[in-house]
Amino acid sequence: MIDLETLTLNNPTNLWLEIPQEQQTKIWEQSQAFSTDNRRWMAYLNRLSLKAFLPWLKEEYAADAKVFPSKATLPSIWEATNGTGISFNGKKLVLIPSEALDISELRVPQEWVDIPNWSADYYAAVQVNVESGYIRIWGYTSQVNLKDKGNYDANDKTYCLDKEDLISNLSILWISRQLCPEEITKNETVPMAELSTTQAENLITRLGNPQLINPRQEIPFSLWGVLLENGGWRQGLYEQRQGMQRQWSIRQWMQSGVSELAQTFGWASVVQPSLEGARGTAAPAQQPTLIKQITISGLEYNLLVQPKGNILGRTWRFELRRTTVGEMIPVGVKLMLLTEDLQPFDGNQAKAKKPVERLYVEVALGEEEEGLVWKTEPISDDYEYEVLYL
Incomplete structure (x- = not known):
């Protein structure tokens, strides 16, 4: 020794x-x-x-x-x-x-x-x-x-x-x-260029071949850097190079449980009343809800994802609540959804204009599977872009 x-x-x-x-x-x-x-x-x-x-x-x-x-x-x-x-x-x-x-x-x-x-x-x-x-x-x-x-x-x-x-x-x-606590240790970095979802998918397919020993040398850094900065795309590249099936399909999580890989990122599945709610005296149906605990400005929250109605439908709700029942979301907190290539869209965000119990964004998707990225302001601790496919 x-x-x-x-x-x-x-x-x-x-x-x-x-x-x-x-x-x-x-x-x-x-x-x-x-x-x-x-x-x-x-x-x-x-x-x-x-x-x-x-x-x-x-x-x-x-x-x-x-x-x-x-x-x-x-x-x-x-x-x-x-x-x-x-x-x-x-x-x-x-x-x-x-x-x-x-x-x-x-x-x-x-x-x-x-x-x-x-x-x-x-x-x-x-x-x-x-x-x-x-x-x-x-x-x-x-x-x-x-x-x-x-x-x-x-x-x-x-x-x-x-x-x-x-x-x-x-x-x-x-x-x-x-x-010297004010010493400048880091210069400002130049923002990365944008990459479309199609470009990213093509790069992941190409660079996801494990026979490429050093994929970072295969394309210009202007493309490589964007691909890595988007945590969802980088995760997709990693999975492709391992020969894994897609690990981030919300429907698959609903039907057969959250993937092992996604569990390491804090996702879990619980049973909650259906968002359709009850009419008359009928009790609300129970269905799986995806949940992730996050921390924003020192406060604990639950991020929930649930379909409105059947999981084969195309309308989904992303909701933010405090972890402790009854505690309120402070003024100014915002919940946002972005497209896979990090672009906003109509009705993509909800902001607390007064203390509220919950913030939610509902999104109606097309027939094809789409990727969405959630984000909060202020940004949650340890935040990374995650592409959730619905």
Whole structure:
């Protein structure tokens, strides 16, 4: 077993963290659902890094630290690129793991720099030694410094920064946050171009072929970045590369239960009275309702999805309620539905103009299956675009 005390004494500016031996097998088993051996191994290195670093960060510096965008999104991200995002104290840091013995430079995939929703404040270089069971964080940089002093490798679609331009002691990050809380760590990113649903579906079909070892190299970043930023499309690409059937069909969830994958995103099924309600003295019929618990501005809510009438009908209701019965939705909260390519439509939103028990949007769809994306304002915690097919 490696002696971390000796390593730390020999190189005290770097952070050395142990990977518990008993966890390595479990983490490897959790890293199998990927399209190629390379993606499985990269997911394994990312999981090891996260398992070692996140508990340390929460204990030492930031109790609120958590994965971003969310833990459930990690497989679809690791299928596409390398790196693990962590949010803490209103900032974002991305771990970039590598087994390489050469630590002359940090190479940050472009996705973590130029996709607006992914762009971070800091990037940390992580050397993973699987055999000896430790990770070593040997340097970090801010996004501003990476863009300022780094070079962009167009062939590899990475930003590269020499070791000399990295800060080797991670403790300096926390000190600088205390001394200079207003320091600019990240530049504004350029919004991604729009992509139509048809274009996205064609790209997913093409790039979803698992024989394409590195799909991020197959198309211009202007297209790739848009595809990944839309969580529903990125999830679709991941599923396609695993050979899965569509996991996000609302009707299928109603008939045979919420898919295992969707459950990891917090979706469940409960039985509620039909939205058609009762006329006269007849009791309302019971039917499945899809439910997801979300947090908005520190308050707990339930998002519910239910058909009006039979599930084979084309009218659906999305409803927002407080988790605790009787509590009200504050003024200004908004529930919205968007098309799959994130466009609004007539009657797509409801806003609380006074405290209300519920907000809802009803939508009548055409004959063909359509994808809808829900969203709230303020944005809910850990929010990711989800394309729900109805």
